[in-house]
Amino acid sequence: MSVQIHALTTPPSAAQVDGWHEVLAAALACDSPDIPVPARSELAARPATDDPRVRSLRWLAAAPDGRPVGVAAVHLTTDPDGERPDHLDLYVHPGHRRAGAGSRLLATAADAARAAGARSLVADVVAGTPGDRFAPARGFRRGLALTWLRLRLDEATPPGDAVLPRPGYHLRVWDGVAPDDLIETLARAKTAMADMPLGDLDYGAFRWDADRIRVTSEAIARRGDLLHTVAAVSDDDGEIAGYTELVVPGAGDRPALQYDTVVVPAHRGRGLGVWIKAHMIRLARERHPGLTEIEADNADDNVHMLAVNTRLGFRVVRRTALYQLDLTR
Known part of the structure; x- marks a missing residue:
């Protein structure tokens, strides 16, 4: 043809x-x-x-x-x-x-x-589909396996201990762009994503700053979608110790999408990840009664976050892989 x-x-x-x-x-x-x-x-x-x-x-x-x-x-x-x-x-x-x-x-x-x-292109391919054969046949290298999960909000009941306060921390919640008093510490917390599992991807990193956060948040708003953030803030120094982001489609015709969930390395092991995500689930129910599902992707190498999502009621819906094509050859 x-x-x-x-x-x-x-x-x-x-x-x-x-x-x-x-x-x-x-x-x-x-x-x-x-x-x-x-x-x-x-x-x-x-x-x-x-x-x-x-x-x-x-x-x-x-x-x-x-x-x-x-x-x-x-x-x-x-x-x-x-x-x-x-x-x-x-x-x-x-x-x-x-x-x-x-x-x-x-x-x-x-x-x-x-x-x-x-220098390269990255494509997200659903496992077992023709794309899973097309990509490697044309020079793509399989870099990172992902599991996609969904949470049914009408069935989700976070464990009771997931919502209990964490000593030494308090919650902050906002919509859209981060408030001025938190935007710099949010940039530092986003930089902590540098240690997230990336498999064999040559992925690089962004240099997060307040301006980048504003631009990214405003781009979501221009699409007509709503960005919600829940953060755990340290009582000692006012720094964000962890945060989770949820994007709710403005049209209300799709599941909400979990964006970043990050706990800064110095604050790990204290249950902050499940705490902020459980609070986000409650927030989604209260703010969006018509919303039925939340979807999240999880690197298979990130076994800790996969355990958090499973504990909160997320269930696997599909598996994908990120393939990378080197354009310099």
């Missing part, structure tokens, strides 16, 4: 959004039926709500008769202080696989990323 690759305009046309949505809906229904399909309106709005420190390029693959058969996006980090690799999303319509669309899209995306100075 002769495939034509079209770069999406900014903003994308109605036909481009329709094609993008058609491919994504079909691919998710086939490979990952537990993942809700984004609404067409959300896809149309994405280019305008991208993080300003990320440059996103998107392509649509079409058959000779114009039918959409695949989509790809590369998300390039433009922040000079960022060291993390750039990311690739690639989907091919199940009815048009093994006909060259995926390979053409990958070649187009890799060439564009390489021209922009990217």
Whole structure:
């Protein structure tokens, strides 16, 4: 099949959004039926709500008769202080696989990323799907195994000791951007993520500061989503000892997504992780009575956080792997 690759305009046309949505809906229904399909309106709005420190390029693959058969996006980090690799999303319509669309899209995306100075691309692939065979066959290296879990809020009952106060700490809760008196210590706590398990990924790190936190939080708000943060703050010095973030979709049509959960190394072993997450579950119930589920991803190497999530009632829904493609060869 002769495939034509079209770069999406900014903003994308109605036909481009329709094609993008058609491919994504079909691919998710086939490979990952537990993942809700984004609404067409959300896809149309994405280019305008991208993080300003990320440059996103998107392509649509079409058959000779114009039918959409695949989509790809590369998300390039433009922040000079960022060291993390750039990311690739690639989907091919199940009815048009093994006909060259995926390979053409990958070649187009890799060439564009390489021209922009990217050193590698990372893609999240659902285990056992065609992508799990496609990626290694085209030079990707399997870097990190992830387990995705969901919590049913109508069934969740955190253990009684999970919500008990922790001596020497108090809770702070906020929406959106961190308050001025905590934003610097939050940046230091985020930097503590440098020791998170990364398997064999060459992942680098971000240099977190107050400005980066503001930009990231504001990008979530521009999408129409809500960011909630629960932090454990040390009574001794006012430093954040641990925090957890939850992003609730503004449209209310998908599970809430657990973002970071971090306990600073000097404060580990005191039950802070389960404490802040249990409080976040209670907050989600109170603030969003229509919300039914929370989803979290967990590196398989991070056995401690997997145990915390399991204790709180999260259950496995799928497994994925992060694959990395070296663009310097």
